[in-house]
Amino acid sequence: MDASVSKELRRRILACAAGAGALSLLRPLRVVAGQVGSSAALGFTELSEGTLDEQRLYALSGKVPLIKKTYRPPNFETPIDYLRTPFTSNAAFFVRWHLAGIGTVKASDWRLSVGGESAQRPFELSLEQLKRDFDHAEITAVCQCAGNRRGLFDPHVAGVQWGVGAMGNAVWRGVRLRDILARAGMTSDALEVAFGAADRPVLDKTPVFVKSLPMSIALDDNTLVAFEMNGAPLPHWNGFPARLVVPGWTATYWVKQLSSISVISKPETNFWMSTAYRLPRGMFKTPTFASQASGATEPITTIVVNSLITSLRSGQQLPRNTPIQVRGMAWDGGSGIAGVDVSTDMGASWQAARLGRDMGRFSWREFSFVVPPRERGSIVVMARAANRLGETQPERLIHNPAGYHHNVIQRVYVEVV
Numbered sequence: 001m002d003a004s005v006s007k008e009l010r011r012r013i014l015a016c017a018a019g020a021g022a023l024s025l026l027r028p029l030r031v032v033a034g035q036v037g038s039s040a041a042l043g044f045t046e047l048s049e050g051t052l053d054e055q056r057l058y059a060l061s062g063k064v065p066l067i068k069k070t071y072r073p074p075n076f077e078t079p080i081d082y083l084r085t086p087f088t089s090n091a092a093f094f095v096r097w098h099l100a101g102i103g104t105v106k107a108s109d110w111r112l113s114v115g116g117e118s119a120q121r122p123f124e125l126s127l128e129q130l131k132r133d134f135d136h137a138e139i140t141a142v143c144q145c146a147g148n149r150r151g152l153f154d155p156h157v158a159g160v161q162w163g164v165g166a167m168g169n170a171v172w173r174g175v176r177l178r179d180i181l182a183r184a185g186m187t188s189d190a191l192e193v194a195f196g197a198a199d200r201p202v203l204d205k206t207p208v209f210v211k212s213l214p215m216s217i218a219l220d221d222n223t224l225v226a227f228e229m230n231g232a233p234l235p236h237w238n239g240f241p242a243r244l245v246v247p248g249w250t251a252t253y254w255v256k257q258l259s260s261i262s263v264i265s266k267p268e269t270n271f272w273m274s275t276a277y278r279l280p281r282g283m284f285k286t287p288t289f290a291s292q293a294s295g296a297t298e299p300i301t302t303i304v305v306n307s308l309i310t311s312l313r314s315g316q317q318l319p320r321n322t323p324i325q326v327r328g329m330a331w332d333g334g335s336g337i338a339g340v341d342v343s344t345d346m347g348a349s350w351q352a353a354r355l356g357r358d359m360g361r362f363s364w365r366e367f368s369f370v371v372p373p374r375e376r377g378s379i380v381v382m383a384r385a386a387n388r389l390g391e392t393q394p395e396r397l398i399h400n401p402a403g404y405h406h407n408v409i410q411r412v413y414v415e416v417v
């Protein structure tokens with residue numbers, strides 16, 4: 001490591017340990033290997049001082065204290081302490097809503113309407129009928145907000161300033177959307193399936209939440225209308241009584257409090273498809289949602305390959321001459337994780353971490369690596385996941401206006417004392 005970087009690191013770590021200006025450590029270093037660079041090139045550390053100052057833990061009903069981002073609408077992030085287990089508990093699972101009018105849906109009152117101009121036989125289902133009339137299916141999948149880590153974007157972008165915890169992994173149980181659609185029967189002009197929900201805006205001018213999927217994904221075996229999460233009914237905040245589960249796709253499509261399914265012959269034009277959740281066209285090598293691509297933008301689709309070190313925190317002091325345990329999670333949009341490499345020399349060399357149990361290609365996967373005992377000094381620990389398509393995390397943040405797909409290689413700054 002360049003001497004000036006090492007010195008700067010040490011200054012920040014000491015400041016952190018001293019408590020005063022503690023969070024100066026968490027701002028990315030601006031000098032690396034003797035070059036002056038933008039901090040965006042250097043991977044992320046943690047949220048900026050201002051953002052961290054504003055966040056508080058708060059317990060919603062049925063939830064453990066989560067990191068409060070906004071109260072109305074409810075946006076609550078999972079603390080990293082709950083991201084170290086194969087499954088994220090329902091009580092600790094993050095909560096993200098766009099609209100503030102979230103009523104309680106009673107199981108006995110709930111109805112799911114299935115129709116649309118390209119459905120031959122529209123019908124309605126109660127929760128009981130949904131559970132009784134169709135085969136059940138189960139899948140382990142990461143649910144990750146497209147804007148997870150938005151608060152780490154540099155330059156800063158507007159929107160909920162998420163840290164690393166707008167994500168979780170769970171076993172989802174429900175029925176296949178495909179089977180529900182088969183009962184309705186589709187006409188040959190079916191182009192997309194649109195999903196409506198029970199949450200409502202408090203201001204008339206805010207559009208209701210509607211998302212659509214291309215037919216290929218709606219008919220995919222893995223796409224579920226789920227009513228259980230980790231063996232229990234969905235929590236209210238996570239979409240009780242039923243939500244869409246679209247493994248591999250960003251969570252914006254995982255419509256909660258699902259109330260309607262419409263097979264449509266024209267592209268859905270609601271705000272949440274045509275304006276929000278879009279990326280500059282071709283910026284990421286993810287599948288294209290062809291019927292929704294127009295002009296310079298296209299909708300976000302699958303999750304990009306990513307990883308998170310969960311065993312270390314920037315600013316942490318570690319005892320010298322003791323092995324350092326590097327552990328975390330790696331995931332992608334459904335090809336599955338092929339490997340995770342760890343570097344302790346600013347990316348000059350990488351070594352393979354050990355992968356944990358494979359819980360399916362939509363699940364995250366644990367990794368672990370032991371850094372041999374060190375003498376006193378600062379270390380930057382980095383992890384870089386690769387998926388089975390050969391895609392890896394970038395060294396530079398891929399900046400985009402809405403702050404999606406943050407998957408730049410993480411850097412954790414620690415000091416051996």
Ligand SMILES: Nc1nc2c(c(=O)[nH]1)N[C@H]1C(S)=C(S)[C@@H](COP(=O)(O)O)O[C@H]1N2
Nearest residue numbers: 094095096097098145197238251252254256
């Ligand atoms: N009805 C409804 N469903 C929704 C949303 C919403 O605002 N309303 N937000 C979506 C977004 S953007 C995300 S990230 C996920 C969050 O799921 P969770 O709250 O269960 O973690 O729900 C999705 N489903």
Ligand SMILES: [Mo]
Nearest residue numbers: 145146147252
């Ligand atoms: Mo999201």
